[in-house]
Amino acid sequence: MDLTVGPNPFFWSAEAVRAFYRDLAAAPVARVVIGEWVCSKRLPFWQDEIAGAVDVLRDGGKEVALSTLALITLKRERRMTADLMAAGLPVEVNDLSALAHVPVGAPFWVGPMVNVYNEGTLEWLARRGATRICLPPELPLASIETLARAGRAADVAVEVWGHGRAPLAISGRCYHARLHDRAKDSCQFVCGEDPDGRDVDTLDGQAFLTVNGVQTLGRAVTTVAAQIGALRDAGVASLRLSPHAGAFNDVARAYDTALRGSEAALPATLARLMPHATFCNGFVAAGPGAALIPEQGPGQSAPTRQF
């Protein structure tokens, strides 16, 4: 099992993007997916960084793929998607419509925003050319086990959402803009003010969700720290780490150490590296995604804790 860094969900400045990927080139991860995933309006502000980031990551020995948007509606966005295919790098499809631009049989990766819930879908994608699939974050271990098995049979590497706030929803409406009493078309790029998204709490002060432009994420940081053994036994090929602000390389190193056999220390290390975060792992445990269960063995659906 190795590590894959997914595309950054948040809107960072060009300088912040440059620094992030320069640092990441030294991190112990096998591959990196880069690209604007959430909102096409953000791309002009940082797209000039992509070529340089790809170079620095490849110099650091990483395999690099380009991500499509997660929700493609506009003509401009469809053209952007077609252009991605011409870049000569692997492409991670995060909206199925991107497949229209992939010649049948040509290899591609599938991201967590494409609904791969069962063997039939995995096998169809494999026949079409998929070589790597990151499963949707809400899948329980029993499904992951079946899909990892189907993946091995179809020569598809199966990846699981390993670390980072889980992407829960995407909309035509921009919630960041709405919070500023603006419409999406006149958003003035307010999502750029929140490098880790904007906190949403319940009325009684419980941390709940995170708004990130048109995307909604969980507030708790998903981590499979307590489930690494079960995922390894299931035959999962890679864990996906989702970029966030602060100590990301240290987080990647902590997961790498865990994969090398010392996983017991990982929860404590993460708590130290992200002192303000709460953690969750309920999706893999077949419970509410926001729940945290202590440890999960292979094939075992742990009892979930209600909040």
Place this chain on the structure above:
Amino acid sequence: MMELVCPAGTPAALRAAVEAGAHTVYCGFADETNARNFPGLNFSREEMAAGIDFAHDRGAKVLVAINTFPRAGAQDLWHRAVADAAAAGADAVILADIGLLAHAAERHPGLRLHLSVQAAAANPDAINLYAQAFGVRRVVLPRVLTVEEIAAINRETEVETEVFVFGGLCVMAEGRCSLSSYATGLSPNMNGVCSPASHVAYAETAKGQEARLGGFLIHRTARGAPVPYPTLCKGCFTSGDQTGHIFEDPVSLDATRLIPALRKAGVSALKIEGRQRSRAYVTQVVRAFRAAVEAAERGDPMPEGLLTRLTEGQAATTGAYAKTWR
């Protein structure tokens, strides 16, 4: 005339919809294969066959929604649902999952396939891909598009388009939302339920009446005031110094006045949400919308405020169809 596609959660609602003037009724089997998997709702195999016969005798069609995503290792349940719908004489099945579409296209080549809104096919590339790969004949468009965007889609595809005009309103791209499972462990995609009643709790507290979902506080209202059902994305939350309906107000969709524009945009069919609704509700809504599509066909103005009292005192919105909604 635009085809009016109406919901039926029970055999009685199916008969009511057909008698009220529905061109087409959609329904599902009583299990996790359909996205309205609520207790006491939906059709047994025998009820489905009888319902289809009833509709066909009166010149109406029946579409069977098998639009959740089959569980890994348990695909047979969904495969059987497709086979049983075909055997019962369904006019089409409404599917969302790629694997299930591939199965249906291969094993039931004569069965007409509609793409569920749960597949979130939001542009012509996606729609044409489903048409080429599986022979999909109609797509139910996700509720993230404006009327102009729908018109543009219709210019680029031969696949018929169907759009929601009335009822509950998803504000997220459907089929791509895990908010419900984040709070409760049960999701539309896997279990056919959103914000399920099994995880709802109401309480009277010193601060007012509270409605919780999976333990998370979704609504709090003053004593005596009605407490809305805690659908997660319609909840009241706090972000920074702002408190309110961060995602959407507790509104429902009413696009009646857009029917002429949708017709002009090339939309083939209008869909009413509400398989969980009563037979009386279905009768009223179907009758009103049948009158509206007939008026649109004649070029008459749309009847105003026809259904106000059916939105349960809630405000109505035209949702994403107007660009300002975003």
